[in-house]
Amino acid sequence: MDSVVAAVMSALEHLRLALQGVPGLAAVTSAPYMFRPFIMLMFLGIAAGLVGVIVNLRCLEFNAEAMVHSVFPGIVAGALYWGIDNIVPGAAVVAVIVAVALTWLGRSRRINEAGTAIVLTSFFGFGVVLSLYKGDMSGQLEALMFGRLLEVSDARLVQSILVCLIALVAIGVSWRAQVFRAFDRDGAMASGMSATAVDFLANAAIAAVVVASSSAVGVLLVIGYLVVPGAAARLVTHRISTMVPVAILVGVVGGWFGMWLMTVDSPHPISPQAAVALSVLALYALLLPVGYVMRKRGTGA
Numbered sequence: 001m002d003s004v005v006a007a008v009m010s011a012l013e014h015l016r017l018a019l020q021g022v023p024g025l026a027a028v029t030s031a032p033y034m035f036r037p038f039i040m041l042m043f044l045g046i047a048a049g050l051v052g053v054i055v056n057l058r059c060l061e062f063n064a065e066a067m068v069h070s071v072f073p074g075i076v077a078g079a080l081y082w083g084i085d086n087i088v089p090g091a092a093v094v095a096v097i098v099a100v101a102l103t104w105l106g107r108s109r110r111i112n113e114a115g116t117a118i119v120l121t122s123f124f125g126f127g128v129v130l131s132l133y134k135g136d137m138s139g140q141l142e143a144l145m146f147g148r149l150l151e152v153s154d155a156r157l158v159q160s161i162l163v164c165l166i167a168l169v170a171i172g173v174s175w176r177a178q179v180f181r182a183f184d185r186d187g188a189m190a191s192g193m194s195a196t197a198v199d200f201l202a203n204a205a206i207a208a209v210v211v212a213s214s215s216a217v218g219v220l221l222v223i224g225y226l227v228v229p230g231a232a233a234r235l236v237t238h239r240i241s242t243m244v245p246v247a248i249l250v251g252v253v254g255g256w257f258g259m260w261l262m263t264v265d266s267p268h269p270i271s272p273q274a275a276v277a278l279s280v281l282a283l284y285a286l287l288l289p290v291g292y293v294m295r296k297r298g299t300g301a
Contacts, residue, residue, distance in 0.1 A: 009154045012036075016029050024256075038259050040157055043161050045255045046164070046248050047168055047208070051206060051226065053233060057230075061227050062113065063116065064206050064210075071123075072127030073123055073124075084156075088160060095208070096204075098123060106199050107199075146221060167206075228283075230243070232247065233250065250284070257279040258276030258277070259275075
């Protein structure tokens with residue numbers, strides 16, 4: 001694993017040096033500690049954009065919220081008991097369990113929302129108890145909830161990139177089935193499609209995005225990445241083929257602008273994680289009147 005990390009980081013360092021003269025990238029290419037979170041946010045923006053479209057089409061926002069909170073005990077265990085570079089593996093183990101639980105609950109419309117709320121509360125509560133069991137970890141607890149974007153290590157960056165790729169593969173291989181199930185759930189089941197497999201891949205992709213961003217953006221802010229890009233794309237288009245690039249663009253540009261924003265001179269410190277999350281929300285706000293005008297004129301793509 002160390003050799004893989006070294007090879008990837010060597011390639012990224014060459015990329016950083018090659019991009020130093022590109023307008024708009026001077027701030028993020030000025031040093032490796034800035035370029036690492038920038039690369040993570042680019043991968044996160046692409047993965048969250050694609051997954052966010054499915055979240056929006058299938059109305060899985062509550063599942064995304066549950067996943068964001070439910071992976072918390074894995075993050076805590078990884079960080080406090082096995083070291084900061086084991087946040088992603090620890091979160092991944094719990095994420096698989098939660099994805100299975102949410103998939104099982106999704107088979108029943110009657111208990112789905114109540115069961116999802118129980119999963120969210122129980123897992124998150126266990127994570128808080130686990131963090132306090134080792135002593136007063138209030139400072140570390142805040143870091144785990146809200147992330148430390150500029151403290152991304154080489155190992156965690158490579159781990160996050162791999163997890164983002166898993167999210168892209170999970171949605172990519174089931175794309176047609178995800179869209180079919182989004183628009184005609186009963187028809188998809190009647191066609192012989194494995195609803196359980198499709199739902200698990202959707203939940204697994206959501207989990208992968210949460211795990212990938214857990215140590216950088218934090219578990220409480222990543223929900224914006226899962227929901228906002230897809231919702232923003234829905235404002236300006238109803239075509240799925242157009243929603244995907246718009247959602248990815250929102251995620252990527254939001255990450256870039258947030259990185260730029262944190263370098264602006266300010267009398268008070270600017271939280272990198274908050275700057276990124278608010279930048280994504282700002283793009284949604286900018287697209288809101290655009291979508292309204294397009295709908296009034298009947299020019300929606």
